[in-house]
Amino acid sequence: MRSAGGSETIDDNELLYRRIPASMNWYDPAVDPRPSPRAFNPREDDLTGLSLYRAKYKSLEEVARGLPGKRYYVAVLRAGDLRAAAIEVVQRPPDDPSHCEISNLTYANRKENTPLEIQVRLAHELCLRVEGPFG
Amino acid sequence: MTSCALDTTASAAVTEPADLNAWNTVMTRLRAWYENPDQLVDENIVPPSSETIYKAYRLALAMRDSRSPGPLRVVPDGEGGSVFERQEGSVFETICIEATGRVEVMLFEGSRLCARRPVTLPQTHAGDSPYDASESEPSSSLSGSIFLSVRRMHIE
Numbered sequence: 001m002r003s004a005g006g007s008e009t010i011d012d013n014e015l016l017y018r019r020i021p022a023s024m025n026w027y028d029p030a031v032d033p034r035p036s037p038r039a040f041n042p043r044e045d046d047l048t049g050l051s052l053y054r055a056k057y058k059s060l061e062e063v064a065r066g067l068p069g070k071r072y073y074v075a076v077l078r079a080g081d082l083r084a085a086a087i088e089v090v091q092r093p094p095d096d097p098s099h100c101e102i103s104n105l106t107y108a109n110r111k112e113n114t115p116l117e118i119q120v121r122l123a124h125e126l127c128l129r130v131e132g133p134f135g
Numbered sequence: 136m137t138s139c140a141l142d143t144t145a146s147a148a149v150t151e152p153a154d155l156n157a158w159n160t161v162m163t164r165l166r167a168w169y170e171n172p173d174q175l176v177d178e179n180i181v182p183p184s185s186e187t188i189y190k191a192y193r194l195a196l197a198m199r200d201s202r203s204p205g206p207l208r209v210v211p212d213g214e215g216g217s218v219f220e221r222q223e224g225s226v227f228e229t230i231c232i233e234a235t236g237r238v239e240v241m242l243f244e245g246s247r248l249c250a251r252r253p254v255t256l257p258q259t260h261a262g263d264s265p266y267d268a269s270e271s272e273p274s275s276s277l278s279g280s281i282f283l284s285v286r287r288m289h290i291e
Contacts (some may be wrong), residue, residue, distance in 0.1 A: 021177045025164065025210045036210050036220060037229075043179040043213060066178055113248050120227060121246035 007091040010100055012080030015055035015128075016089065017063040022071040022133045035075055035130055037119040042107040048092065049101025052077070057098035064134035073132035081126050087118055157205025158195055161219065164209055165192045181215040184234065191217040191232050194256060230254070 010016075018040065020027050026039040042050050053063045055076075064072040082089050088103045102118070109115045168175060168188050175182035183191070191209060206219045215234025220227070227243040242250040 021180065023174050023177060024180070024213070025208060028208065031208050032222070036208070036218075038210050038212055038218060041213055045179055067176075070177060113251075116241065117243070117246050117248050120243050120248075124227065125246060 007094050008097050010054065010079045010089055010091055012078075012083065014079045016052040016077045016079055016082075016100065017055060017058065017060065018050075018052050018075040018077065019063050019066065020073040020075055020130070021066065022073055027073045027075070027130050029130070035073075035123045035127055037116075037123040039075060040105070040119045040122040042105055042110045044107055046101075046105075046107045048106060049090070049103040050105040052089070052100050052102065054091070054098055054100055060131050061134055064132055066135070071133040071135040073130050074134070075130050076128045077122065077126055078128060081128075085121060085126060087122070087126075151205070154203070154205035155199065157207075158199035158203075161206055161209040162192060162195050162199070165195065165217070175211055180211070180213045181234065183211050183215055183217045187216055187232055187234060190236070190256065191219070194230070194232065195219070
């Protein structure tokens, strides 16, 4: 199913992936079973939303592919859980169905109160598990 | 560059071994970053500068010596800064040392942000080695724990 804008609708049951560089210490199971909220801090290229990948189209190993020689974890989230927490997730851009974004968490608003709360909620409450490291 | 006095000064100042260990662990990590900043290079991530790492190290040293509760971890903020994180029950606290030098403390109850405020740290000198404690500010200049002071203001 596609939205009016041409994007594919993401089902509530879909699993979504967020890549976490192992070198950042944003996830260390020996310290905390939950990732740091910093793993969900938008970066400069997250102009329209925080980047995630859809398990429907990409494997964990594919999502974990980053710089050569680097290792990565992958945080697993569920679309319906995000929506239930008033966190909007949309497939974007239309020509890449494997990619989606949390549209109310962007590089521009990342330091505002509500986006900061979303980052903590993603890390501490909505992350189902963390897989890896890969690479 | 002089050697760090991590292990010789710590036990006299901090009473809780777990807190002492937590501070020493993050200080060891900060030293590793300082010595090998390339380990923090990744896609679209700005690693902390040596100056930011230095500030974080000095803050950790002062907080350890002022018997502050130990942090959960220290992480890069991805934008050239460093963040100390602490969890106690449902309260999650952070001290972020930004690339600009600005320091901000935040306190969350669950995921609800209930306090955030800027903090002024004692002056440090860019380029100093974090191993050289000879010019360190007295721990008392931090008025004890930043974590605890914010909690007292907004929670208790």
